[in-house]
Amino acid sequence: MTHTSDKPEGITxxxxxxxxxxxxxxxxxxxxxxxxxxxxxMQLLGIAGGGLVLGFSLxxxxxxAQEQGALAFNAYLQIRPDGKVIIQAPNPEIGQGVKTSMxxxxxxxxxxxxxxxxxxxxxINAAAYGMQFAGGSRSIPQNWDTLRRAxxxxxxxxxxxxxxxxxxxxxxxxxxxxxxxxxxSGRSAAYGxxxxxxxxxxxxxxxxxxxxxxxxxxxxRISGVDNLxxxxxxxxxxxxxxxxxxxxxxxxxxxxxxxxxxSANLEHIKTLKGVxxxxxxxxxxxxxxxxxxxxxxxxxxxxxxxxKKALQVEWDLSAASDESWADIKHQAMxxxxxxxxxxxxxxxxxxxxxxxxxxxxxxxxxxxxFVAHAPLEPQNTLATWNTDGSIEIWSxxxxxxxxxxxxxxxxxxxxxxxxxxxIRAGGGFGRRLINDPVCEAAAIAQRVKGSVKxxxxxxxxxxxxxxxxxxxxxxxxxxxxxxxxxxxxxHLISFTENGDAPVSGGALxxxxxxxxxxxxxxxxxTLLPLQIQCGxxxxxxxxxxxxxxxxxxxxxxxxxGRDQLEFLLEALAAMPEPNPQATSxxxxxxxxxxxxxxxxxxAGWGKTLPAGRxxxxxFYYSHAGHVAQVAEVSVDDNKRISVHQITAVAxxxxxxxxxxxxxxxxxxxxxxxxxxxxxxITFENGVISPLNFDGYPLLRMNQVPPVEVHxxxxxxxxxxxxxxxxxxxxxxxGNAIFAASGxxxxxxxxxxxxxxLV
Amino acid sequence: xxxxxxxxxxxxxxxxNIEPDTPLLWVLRDTLGLVGTKFGCGVAQCxxxxxxxxxxxxxxxxxxxxxxxxxxxxxxxxLASDKGELHPLQQAWIxxxxxxxxxxxxxxxMSAAALLASNPQPTxxxxxxxxxxxxxxxxxxxxxxxxxxxxAAKAVxxxxxxxxxx
Ligand code: FES
Ligand code: FES
Numbered sequence: 001m002t003h004t005s006d007k008p009e010g011i012t013x014x015x016x017x018x019x020x021x022x023x024x025x026x027x028x029x030x031x032x033x034x035x036x037x038x039x040x041x042m043q044l045l046g047i048a049g050g051g052l053v054l055g056f057s058l059x060x061x062x063x064x065a066q067e068q069g070a071l072a073f074n075a076y077l078q079i080r081p082d083g084k085v086i087i088q089a090p091n092p093e094i095g096q097g098v099k100t101s102m103x104x105x106x107x108x109x110x111x112x113x114x115x116x117x118x119x120x121x122x123x124i125n126a127a128a129y130g131m132q133f134a135g136g137s138r139s140i141p142q143n144w145d146t147l148r149r150a151x152x153x154x155x156x157x158x159x160x161x162x163x164x165x166x167x168x169x170x171x172x173x174x175x176x177x178x179x180x181x182x183x184x185s186g187r188s189a190a191y192g193x194x195x196x197x198x199x200x201x202x203x204x205x206x207x208x209x210x211x212x213x214x215x216x217x218x219x220x221r222i223s224g225v226d227n228l229x230x231x232x233x234x235x236x237x238x239x240x241x242x243x244x245x246x247x248x249x250x251x252x253x254x255x256x257x258x259x260x261x262x263s264a265n266l267e268h269i270k271t272l273k274g275v276x277x278x279x280x281x282x283x284x285x286x287x288x289x290x291x292x293x294x295x296x297x298x299x300x301x302x303x304x305x306x307x308k309k310a311l312q313v314e315w316d317l318s319a320a321s322d323e324s325w326a327d328i329k330h331q332a333m334x335x336x337x338x339x340x341x342x343x344x345x346x347x348x349x350x351x352x353x354x355x356x357x358x359x360x361x362x363x364x365x366x367x368x369x370f371v372a373h374a375p376l377e378p379q380n381t382l383a384t385w386n387t388d389g390s391i392e393i394w395s396x397x398x399x400x401x402x403x404x405x406x407x408x409x410x411x412x413x414x415x416x417x418x419x420x421x422x423i424r425a426g427g428g429f430g431r432r433l434i435n436d437p438v439c440e441a442a443a444i445a446q447r448v449k450g451s452v453k454x455x456x457x458x459x460x461x462x463x464x465x466x467x468x469x470x471x472x473x474x475x476x477x478x479x480x481x482x483x484x485x486x487x488x489x490x491h492l493i494s495f496t497e498n499g500d501a502p503v504s505g506g507a508l509x510x511x512x513x514x515x516x517x518x519x520x521x522x523x524x525x526t527l528l529p530l531q532i533q534c535g536x537x538x539x540x541x542x543x544x545x546x547x548x549x550x551x552x553x554x555x556x557x558x559x560x561g562r563d564q565l566e567f568l569l570e571a572l573a574a575m576p577e578p579n580p581q582a583t584s585x586x587x588x589x590x591x592x593x594x595x596x597x598x599x600x601x602x603a604g605w606g607k608t609l610p611a612g613r614x615x616x617x618x619f620y621y622s623h624a625g626h627v628a629q630v631a632e633v634s635v636d637d638n639k640r641i642s643v644h645q646i647t648a649v650a651x652x653x654x655x656x657x658x659x660x661x662x663x664x665x666x667x668x669x670x671x672x673x674x675x676x677x678x679x680x681i682t683f684e685n686g687v688i689s690p691l692n693f694d695g696y697p698l699l700r701m702n703q704v705p706p707v708e709v710h711x712x713x714x715x716x717x718x719x720x721x722x723x724x725x726x727x728x729x730x731x732x733x734g735n736a737i738f739a740a741s742g743x744x745x746x747x748x749x750x751x752x753x754x755x756x757l758v
Numbered sequence: 759x760x761x762x763x764x765x766x767x768x769x770x771x772x773x774x775n776i777e778p779d780t781p782l783l784w785v786l787r788d789t790l791g792l793v794g795t796k797f798g799c800g801v802a803q804c805x806x807x808x809x810x811x812x813x814x815x816x817x818x819x820x821x822x823x824x825x826x827x828x829x830x831x832x833x834x835x836x837l838a839s840d841k842g843e844l845h846p847l848q849q850a851w852i853x854x855x856x857x858x859x860x861x862x863x864x865x866x867x868m869s870a871a872a873l874l875a876s877n878p879q880p881t882x883x884x885x886x887x888x889x890x891x892x893x894x895x896x897x898x899x900x901x902x903x904x905x906x907x908x909x910a911a912k913a914v915x916x917x918x919x920x921x922x923x924x
Contacts, residue, residue, distance in 0.1 A: 097858070223855040230860035231848040231867060233794015233834030237860075240793040248788065273759070273777060302777070302784040305800075376798050376806060376861045376895040426796070426861025427895045458799045659855040663898065667858055670897025693803035693893065702886035704899045 006319045008258045010497040011288040011434060011466065011535060014402075015504045032056070033153040036076060037199035051080040051195035052157065054203060056150040058102075058143045077106055077150050079158070083178060083192030085112045088120050097660035099424075100225045101140060102147055104656055108217045109151030109210060111175035112191070119225045121422060140656060141585075141624060141719045152207035154198070161197035162189050176216075212654055212715055219713070221659035226424065238396035238423045241382040243451040247276055250304040251440045251454060252311055253293040255463055256686025257533050259320035260292045264313040269296060272310060274303025281443055287466075287533050289406050289439040297448055301455050308457070321531035321686030325369075325470070331528055332493045336365055336474040339491045340524050344508055348520030350476065353487035359478045361487075362559045366548035368748040370470040370681040373537060374696065377426025378461040379437035382453040383445035390417040391442055396425035398432035406435050407442045429671075430536040434466050459691040466535025467681055469495055469506040473548035475555075478520075483560035485571050487520040490549055495530035502527055505540035511621055512587055514553055517574040532683055538671065539723040542622035546727030547676075547734065547748055550618040554735035555744060564735055565600050565617050569593060572619070585719070587621035594712055595619065595628035595649045602710055603630035603647035612636060613644070614739025618731035625724030626651040629669070631736040639755045641737065643673065643705035648725060653718035655711050661721050665709045668725030674699040676730045678751040703757050762827040766790070767836025778824035783807045785823045786833060794834035794864045798893070805892030808865040809833050815872035817891070834864035837871060846912065847871055850905035858896035866892045870906050879910050 036053040055076045078086040087103035103119045106112075155175055162180040163170040166187060174181050179190045212218075229236050254260070261280045269278040277297040283290040294313055298304035354361040381395040391411065397403045400422050408415040425432055441454035456464070471494045478487040494506040501507075508525045515521035537543065557567035575589040596619050600606075605615060613634040620627060632645040646669050655661045678697045682689060690696050730748060737755075738744045747753050761774045764785070773789060781800075786792040786809070795818055798806030802820040809818045810832035837845045844852075847867050857863045866889070873880055873888040880888065885906050894902065 221855065223852055224857055224860075226860065227852045227855065227857055230857045230863050231834075231844070231851045232838060233792075233864045235793045237796075239797060242791070300780070300784060300788045301797075302780045302788070306777075374895060376796075376804065376859070376893065378797070425859060427859040429895075455797075458801070663855065663858055663901070666900050667897035670899060671895075674897075692801055693799050694801065698893045698895060699897070699899075700890045700893065701899045701903065702890050704897075707900065 007531070008291060008319070009286045010533065012498045012501050012503060014288050014434075015536065033150050033203045035199070035201070035203045049078065049080040049082070049084070049086075051078055051192070052154060052199040053078045054150055054154050056146055058146060075150075077110070077154055079154060079191050079195040079198070081192050081195050083116060083190050085110065085117045085178065085191070086120060087117060097224060097657060097664070098140065100222055101656040101660055102143060103225075104217055104222060105144065105147040106151040108215055109148045110155050111178070111216075113177045114217055114222060116178045141717055144717055148209050149207055152209060153203050156204045156207055157198040157201045158191050158194045160201055161194040165189070165194070165197065212713070215654075219655050219658055222657050223659065236424050237377055237426050238380045238382070238394065239377055239426070239455065241394040241423060241453065243382060243384055246382070246451045246453055247297045247299065247448065248301045248304045249295055249297045249441070249444050249452045249454045250308045250457070250460075251281075251293050251295050251444065252308055252313060253291050253464055254315045254317070254320060255688065256317060256320040256322065257287060257531050259315040259317050261294060262314040262316050264294045264311060266294070269307050269311055272303070272307045274298045274300055275307050277448060278307070279447060281447070284410055288434045288436055289410055290436070290443055293440075295444045295447070297444065297452060301453075304455070305457060321683075323530065323532055323686055324684045325682045326684075328528065329367075332472045335493055335526050336472060336491070338526075339489070339522065340526055343522045343524040345510055345515060345521065345523040347515075348487075350487045350489045350520045350522045353520040354476060354478050356478075358481040359486060360559050361476070361478045362552075362555050364475045364552055364555055364744070364746055366473040366475060366551065366746045366748075367752075368470055368544040368547060369752070370467040370532070370534075370683075371537065371675055371679045372462050372465045372467055372681050372696065373429045373431035374462065374693075374698065375425070375427030375429060375431055378458050379431075379456040380454055381438045381441035382451065383441040384451040385445040385449050387449075389413060390419070391445060392419045392421070393438060393442060394421045394423050395438050395441075396423045396432060397435055397438055398425065398428045398430070399435060403435040403438045406439055410439050411442060411446050429538045430540065431465065434535055436464070458693070462681070462691045462696065463688040465681075466504070466533045468537030468540075468543070469503050469530075469534040471495070471506060471544065473545070475548060475552040477552060477556045479556055479560040483562050483567075485514065485518045485556055485567070485574075488514050488518050489522040490515075490524075492525040492545075494525055494527055495534070496527040497530055497534070499529065503530060503534040504536050505534060507541055509541040509545055511542075511545070513575055513592070513621070514549065514571050516576060517571045532686070539622050539726040542620060542723075542727040543672070543675075543730075544748065546618065546620040546622075547730040550620060550728065550731035551734040551744070551746070554616065554731065554738060558738065564739070565596070565605055568617060568619060569596060572596065585624035587626070591626045591651045591712070591714065592619055592621065592628075595626050595651050598710060598712065599628040599630045599647050599649040602649065602708060603632065603645065605630065610634075612740055614736050614741070616732045616735025616737070616739055618728040618735060620724070620727035622727050623723045624652070624719035625721065627724045627728050629728040629732040631729070631732040633733060633736040633740055635737055635741040635743070639753070640758050641750070641755055642758055643733070646705055646707045646729070646732075647710075648707060649710045649712065650721070650724065651712040651714050651716070652721055652724065653714055653716040655713060656718060661711065662709045664721035665725045666707045668721075668723075669707045669729055670699055670704055672726045672729035673705070673733065673757070676733060676748055676750060677703075677755075677757040678749045680749050680752065699757075760824070762823055764823070764827060764831060765829070766792070766831045767833060773823065776823060778822060780823050781819050782809070782821045782823050782826045782831070783818040786818065792833050792835050796861055796864060798862070803893070804862070805865040805869060806862050808868040808892065810868060810872055813872065813875060815869045834868060837867065845871060846909045847874070847905065850908045854901045854905045854908065856898050856901040856905055858898055862892060862894045862896075863898075866894065866902050870902070874906065874909060878913050880906065
């Protein structure tokens with residue numbers, strides 16, 4: 001575990017490979033369905049109860065191709081003779097609802113009654129199961145076809161078994177409520193009765209899927225499968241895990257990224273009540289795995305927390321971040337006007353259009369600060385080091401497959417010696433895609449040769465986060481004498497950790513809009529060096545790009561003296577027609593226009609509002625979802641903002657679980673408003689602040705506006721809803737503030753410009 | 759180090775050899791294995807650790823065990839009836855599918871239960887003020903509020919229909 005180079009190794013490369021695994025092109029991939037009864041898999045996997053068992057794979061084609069030779073499935077569907085339908089869900093549950101919604105898709109094609117379905121969380125097994133993750137809103141789209149295929153295959157086999165039993169053609173049979181029915185003779189057989197016979201058949205090569213209009217379960221409201229456990233306080237989360245002879249650990253790292261331990265008052269710490277051990281770990285120099293620090297192992301969480309307060313560490317800061325936001329801002333201000341010679345995208349001549357007579361030019365510098373993920377459950381992991389040199393881990397990571405690889409490498413053991421149990425997470429938002437807490441717990445367990453639960457404090461969770469990166473958008477644009485958009489430029493000043501690629505979430509994603517809707521456009525970025533650790537935060541990139549670009553579109557509408565809505569619709573209509581040959585999802589202007597129009601209609605756009613009140617609209621396309629939002633706000637003379645109503649319209653294809661989908665959209669609005677209103681992480685000499693919720697305000701119930709949610713139920717492949725609801729909220733609010741007050745906010749959070757949310 | 763008797767969910771528990779400044783939260787979780795009460799911030803800012811002390815909602819992360827000795831402590835595990843019948847709020851939480859990640863929900867329910875016990879028909883403003891100590895990072899506030907209203911409304915209709923039913 002030694003590390004020779006000076007600066008720590010960041011996570012840029014880790015995320016580059018991660019994103020390749022999550023490419024939207026994976027949508028629609030359909031893996032084969034395997035009849036496990038015909039191979040002796042049931043025993044291997046410990047599947048009890050008999051009946052029909054089908055295996056299938058829930059992962060993208062890349063991951064599958066990499067794993068040829070491994071078992072070809074990572075999930076299964078079992079129809080037991082007692083009539084129970086067991087669906088094993090492999091993807092991490094972080095509050096986005098996949099543990100409920102993914103099995104619903106199987107149950108729909110199977111025609112199983114939801115009450116007969118039991119959902120189990122699959123184990124994490126690097127050899128057998130391949131990649132299992134929650135990120136990029138990919139869980140649903142990536143597995144849509146495969147899940148439907150699993151359900152439809154089982155249904156076809158059960159129908160074939162019934163046809164053989166009754167000696168009637170399969171075409172005369174229908175299925176409903178976990179049973180096959182023969183109308184002509186009035187006969188019915190429950191799936192459970194047919195399961196053993198169906199298990200002797202081949203899984204079909206081809207199946208057909210139901211039409212959306214025939215759905216009985218999808219689109220309904222289904223309560224989350226873990227809700228009873230949650231409301232009765234049963235052990236469910238990472239922090240709730242226990243093992244025999246468990247010790248409790250904390251891990252103190254340098255408050256500035258890259259600091260190394262010189263010495264610590266370990267002898268004193270070891271004398272404190274409840275402390276069993278204290279030691280220094282050198283780490284492997286990777287911010288996403290194990291950085292240098294001091295571990296304290298105690299007989300209770302509280303004893304460990306208390307000892308951590310008494311810990312005194314001398315840090316070697318020679319390779320540590322000494323960055324300050326004020327310096328970064330100063331540098332960025334010098335650069336804002338200097339657009340780099342090579343643009344990411346360029347069409348026409350922006351400069352000429354800005355200065356052409358008759359055109360009206362507008363400029364604005366938008367700033368967004370760093371923010372933290374702040375999941376309500378602070379990072380933790382339980383690890384047990386066994387005497388045979390293997391390790392067992394219980395963790396709420398969003399990236400369990402990568403955790404196994406990282407732990408094996410870090411501890412110098414084979415991946416077959418690492419067993420990881422995936423535990424429900426108290427919020428993820430992208431934070432748990434990085435496995436540093438897992439690595440820390442594993443290293444401490446190996447050192448003490450036993451079971452250790454590592455628990456971060458809230459302060460650890462905030463200061464050692466991988467932040468949503470801050471940045472600056474220098475916007476320029478022009479409208480012509482007819483009030484039409486003729487020029488659009490965005491120069492993003494962002495950051496790089498490795499001197500080459502932008503940090504995670506710090507690239508200028510190209511949505512195509514609005515730059516594709518005017519003749520003269522330019523997108524460019526300048527990257528400043530940065531050591532502060534950054535990572536993906538719900539709708540990475542989009543969450544801040546939408547704020548700057550879609551707010552600026554509102555500025556251009558105002559410069560043209562036109563209604564925001566009309567201007568937005570006109571700009572959308574000017575976009576090129578969608579490419580019917582496109583293999584990966586892309587923004588479709590017709591879907592975009594439909595969401596904007598419906599949002600405006602539902603919000604009552606154009607109605608007479610009292611003085612000091614205004615409406616704002618914004619559209620954004622991210623993670624394959626089209627979302628429009630309208631905000632109605634009032635602003636008083638003291639910059640106090642009241643948000644009266646948010647109307648959100650999404651086109652994310654068919655809705656799987658209406659309850660979950662609506663909750664995701666409401667939650668996204670609350671999250672985005674919370675972040676816009678007052679959240680800011682800052683740093684001075686590399687040291688992060690604030691550290692707890694007293695300085696990092698999350699929206700409280702009294703500040704939450706009514707949120708009305710509508711879905712356009714299109715037949716596009718569905719996409720996840722964890723992310724696309726986030727980006728349009730901030731510009732919709734910004735545009736509404738302008739409509740209400742004539743003032744244009746250009747800083748996120750708004751509190752930096754003196755606004756408060758009441 | 760000291761010994762305490764804690765009355766939790768109607769049953770006495772002997773806690774021995776514990777630092778008197780240990781927050782009740784960690785005694786519940788680590789010593790007694792009652793893990794429904796959650797740790798979110800440790801500084802009375804988030805409400806994830808909310809329990810009832812003699813019927814009032816308190817933040818157990820900021821309440822030393824010594825101060826809770828002898829008082830009636832109710833945790834989320836003790837909210838359902840002895841026969842396992844859910845508290846009406848727990849049922850409403852399931853019916854309305856309130857949880858997203860679910861981590862804050864034990865604390866939300868405990869705050870709501872204390873509110874309804876003292877004020878069975880709260881207004882929106884009263885709900886907001888009683889619940890403003892409970893953060894939900896996932897943003898489930900709309901359904902939290904709706905569930906409290908649903909339970910309050912049911913209590914009213916149960917009361918008004920009681921004479922005819924009886
Ligand atoms: S943990 Fe007690 S209020 Fe947050
Ligand atoms: S449901 Fe996740 S914090 Fe409330």
